[in-house]
Amino acid sequence: MYIVSEPKGLSEHHRHMLEAENAGLYPPAYIRFLQQYGEGTYRGWMNVQTPDTEVLRPFAEYGLWEHDQDSPITEQQIGECTAIGTTVDGDFLAVHPKVDGLLWLPRHAEQIQAIPLPAGGQEKDESYAMILDGIYRRMYGRSQEESVYYEPWTGTREHLFLRMPPGEGPLALTELADLCRAEAPPDLFIENPYVCYLFYRNLGGYIRLNLAGGQEVAVFYEQAAGQASAKMKEWLLSKGCEQYSWE
Template identity: 40%
Template sequence: MYWVSTQHTPVAADELANFEHTYGITLPTPYASFLTQYGPGTYCGLLVIEPPDPQLLQSYADYELWTHDDDNCPITAQQLGECVVIGSSIDGDFLAVHPQVEGLLWLPRHSEVITMKPLDVQTPFTDTLEHILRDEFRKIEPFPRYFEPVSLDRTATFLLFNPPDTAEAYDPANPNDPIPNIAPASIQVLAQRFKQHFDTNLWIENEHTCMAFFQLLGGYVRFNYAYGREVAIIYEPKAIALHDEILSFLQKEHCRVVE
């Protein structure tokens, strides 16, 4: 598992033990171990692992967002408000536990059906998360595994890519070819130029986005392929020198900072 940043905030085991005593619940051992080792954060850019929250679903109990009259539903409508949320997805789904229910509850945002997710207490919590990634997000092996810890210090610089009318395209299929001295015609070409110019620790690219990770940056550079213009530098303040080097490169390639 690649760490986006070494700056993380593990949750104290005593804090979790006090929570269990207060709310009469035993948190899943793999989940608790994950929090005490890594702290809260986002796994693979899709699943957010959070400290246990016993109140979040109480506000949803009266809205009848999920069906409970089916015998296959693992919890009743009353139990919904008693659930403890331990995670969520960037799409708004919830991952929760209930003191009287074995396993993990998946409460989807775009469906009325609550399902159970398998939990093996003998395996790392990341195994459970990867099952969810395959089941709910159709992630197919192999996929990059990375964890982005929650950080109060990490910040971002946002830019807009605006190539001139004279921009020309070139074929990036051969990475050893010299980079032409012309403006990149698209954000995809800009990303390939960036890849040739900088040594990254992890490179993730698909039809929607491209992310270039730097351990020294404590973050990454994101090229928004879907939008076609947005570029973001996510970094920690201590990495300002590398940030400025990356910023200078992007500005020379027709990106301007969004104030």
């Protein structure tokens, strides 16, 4: 698994929370993952977060999901859940003391789902990344084919937004991506019909090219990588990109 930037350690408060008596509520693989990598975003879709006992409390009153005899929890029990993750689409991944495994509370569906975990020692041997990949396949009916990466939330991330102006003269973003790979080979490269990511360890971040829109180029980097980001900005400007003006 490629780690985008240096992980930020958990706070003392969160370490104590994970080591408390109720720590048995959480999958061991989840605890190990948090302790090693900290909070962050896995493969661009799942935000791995420290336990949050408050965020789902109001949802017990919203009537967002249907509840019948097959539901893993009652509507009232939603408020007793502890969220341990959210997707970029707004789904919740949670645990409840009376439910074995995990709970999936979807944003765009009406049924809460229970997600079983491997029993006993098997779960201890399975990485949390593998568990998340299994959840993705279960919920979306397909696997993610791109490389596996994790983006820790460092609190020191900076960004720069550029655009490739429309017209016949400038490079297409696919051409810019190919040129970048040739002249400044990335440490990891991910591309699909919609977006291209070029990851660089010296940035502690990546370049994101919006292939679907055809114009936006964004650079995400750590504050400590100011010199490397300045060189990357200069290179992108030399290839025809323009910096966004917010005025």
